[in-house]
Amino acid sequence: NGWLEKTEVTLEELIKEMEAIGAKYFIVTDTSKDGTLAGPNIDLYRNLKKEFPNAVITASGGISGLADVKKLLFCGICEIIVGKALAAGRVTLEELSEVNRHAR
Numbered sequence: 001n002g003w004l005e006k007t008e009v010t011l012e013e014l015i016k017e018m019e020a021i022g023a024k025y026f027i028v029t030d031t032s033k034d035g036t037l038a039g040p041n042i043d044l045y046r047n048l049k050k051e052f053p054n055a056v057i058t059a060s061g062g063i064s065g066l067a068d069v070k071k072l073l074f075c076g077i078c079e080i081i082v083g084k085a086l087a088a089g090r091v092t093l094e095e096l097s098e099v100n101r102h103a104r
Helices: 012-019 042-051 064-074 083-087 095-104
Strands: 024-028 056-060
Touching: 012 024, 012 042, 024 042, 042 056, 042 083, 064 095
Parallel strands: 024 056
Antiparallel strands: none
């Protein structure tokens, strides 16, 4: 019921608790942006990366194309789900491969 029920636990509290028990990888989906191709919540991902520098955060939700991928990379987010942008032809595997080659 992740997208249907609200919780009193903040995202930051959850990541902090999960890191304390050894979790390192987190997929963070901004459900208000998911599937919209309206651009990701850059501030959310930038702030999470600052607060949790050792966490590997995968951004999901709203990615509309290559420019969004580059913005997220600039914020230190190197794992990005581009499902709808890829399916809609807004970005190609070749473009992503090229950006990935230069990002690492």
